[in-house]
Amino acid sequence: MADTACMTHNLLNRIDQRTRLAGHNRLALLLFRLGGRQLFGVNVFKVQEVLRRPPLFQLPGLPPQFAGAADVRGRSVPVLDLGLAIGHPERAGEEGTQYLVVTEFNRSVQGFLVSDVERIVNIAVEDIHPPPDLGAESTYLTAVTRFQGELIQVLDVESVLADITQARMDATLAPEMALPENAPPMxxxxxxxxxxxxxxxxxxxxxxxxxxxxxxxxxxxxxxxxxxxxxxxxxxxxxxxxxxxxxxxxxxxxxxxxxxxxxxxxxxxxxxxxxxxxxxxxxxxxxxxxxxxxxxxxxxxxxxxxxxxxxxxxxxxxxx
Missing domain, CATH: 3.40.50.2300 (Response regulator)
Structure with a gap:
């Protein structure tokens, strides 16, 4: 694998190209592994950077799927062991999670520990398919696709994080936030x-x-x-x-x-x-x-x- 600094530089350069991809019905995925052969992907647009696993410090009250927090450029970033969080059967143990993927979505920054980072690929959206219907709402897959013959499982990291932190799915709106009484059904x-x-x-x-x-x-x-x-x-x-x-x-x-x-x-x-x-x-x-x-x-x-x-x-x- 290429030197981490070089990989991070190239990653950021590729992210800067997103305006060329947006609206062209292509999805840029960062590919990684959590242990074993299975490839996973996350939308590059959510990724800020990839680092070698930094020292982690503990924060009280975090769910057990969190490995701690990392100091990333002067900011304390909570770090989730992604393999543990999704129950990946081949997940790498603590010694095997060598990389930290720093993401930003839903107006917050979150780190995910993974065992290996592969590359960034651009996939035509028509080649990205909904996950198989397993009859379970709790699946963390948002899509599946293939690259060079390998199956890629695209993770819904928002759902992973929400389930573990038991984030509220709702918020109570103020009474004044209401439609007029005579409003038609909409x-x-x-x-x-x-x-x-x-x-x-x-x-x-x-x-x-x-x-x-x-x-x-x-x-x-x-x-x-x-x-x-x-x-x-x-x-x-x-x-x-x-x-x-x-x-x-x-x-x-x-x-x-x-x-x-x-x-x-x-x-x-x-x-x-x-x-x-x-x-x-x-x-x-x-x-x-x-x-x-x-x-x-x-x-x-x-x-x-x-x-x-x-x-x-x-x-x-x-x-x-």
């Missing part, structure tokens, strides 16, 4: 491949008294909207808005928005992009693909503010 289409994100968004919409349709990737959403249109119904009449993640298998949120705007039967839909990815490039891409708004995950009150503003607008138009 529906919202939610598109997100993360189980945790879908639950969080649904909690907000349930409190607002809004009907919800949940789908797990952009292609599903586009096909659903086209079916609604083909059935003679205006999708913009059925759905007050579409809330879509950006990074998803089969079709990303940028491409979904572009396809919605290109189709005359769908172009009237209001699209809010909602993502755990950090970076100012999102705002530029939102404008470029024609989305109406962008909200970074996860602030339930900020999401509710955007949703409520749109729903009140729809209610006012209906009353007029």
């Amino acid at each position: 529906q919202v289409l939610v598109v997100d491949d993360s189980r945790v994100a879908r639950q969080q968004i649904r909690s907000v919409l349930d409190q607002l008294g809004v009907g919800v349709t949940l789908l797990s990737d952009g292609r599903q959403a586009l096909e659903h909207l086209l079916q609604v249109h083909a059935g003679g119904e205006d999708p913009a009449g059925r759905y007050a808005m579409v809330i879509s993640d950006i990074e998803m298998p089969a079709m990303d949120g940028y491409t979904l928005t572009t396809e919605i705007r290109r189709h005359p039967g769908l172009s009237g839909l209001y699209v809010l992009l909602h993502t755990s990815l950090s970076g100012v490039f999102n705002n530029a891409m939102v404008e470029r693909v024609g989305a109406n708004a962008f909200v970074a995950k996860y602030s339930p009150h900020e999401l509710a503010d955007h949703v409520l503003a749109r729903l009140r607008q729809v209610a006012a138009e209906a009353a007029a």
Whole structure:
């Protein structure tokens, strides 16, 4: 394997290319192992850097899946043993977790210990598939794909972290955050491949008294909207808005928005992009693909503010 400093430099250079990938229906994955032969992947857009395992210090009260915390550039970063957290049967022990993957998502920084870091690959989104349906909501896979004949399991690190920390899936909204009493019934289409994100968004919409349709990737959403249109119904009449993640298998949120705007039967839909990815490039891409708004995950009150503003607008138009 290449020298770690060189690898980190190359990694950051590749991350800087994300604006060229975004909206081109390709996903950049950092590949790693947790022990054994199985390859795992995580969206490069969530990765800040990769380091040789640094010294760790203990913090009181952390769940047992946390190995401690690391001092990364003057910042205390909690460090999760990822193999232990997902129950990987071939996970490396403490001595085998040689690398720290530092990530940023949902407005926080989190470290993950892995046994080995392989490379970064760019995969066409049509080659990234939803995980097999095992009849269990607790799976931590968000997608599967292949690279050079090897199966890659793409992990939903948001769900891993939320389950271990027992993060609240909901937040109680203030009473004033409500629709007018005479508002008509409204529906919202939610598109997100993360189980945790879908639950969080649904909690907000349930409190607002809004009907919800949940789908797990952009292609599903586009096909659903086209079916609604083909059935003679205006999708913009059925759905007050579409809330879509950006990074998803089969079709990303940028491409979904572009396809919605290109189709005359769908172009009237209001699209809010909602993502755990950090970076100012999102705002530029939102404008470029024609989305109406962008909200970074996860602030339930900020999401509710955007949703409520749109729903009140729809209610006012209906009353007029």
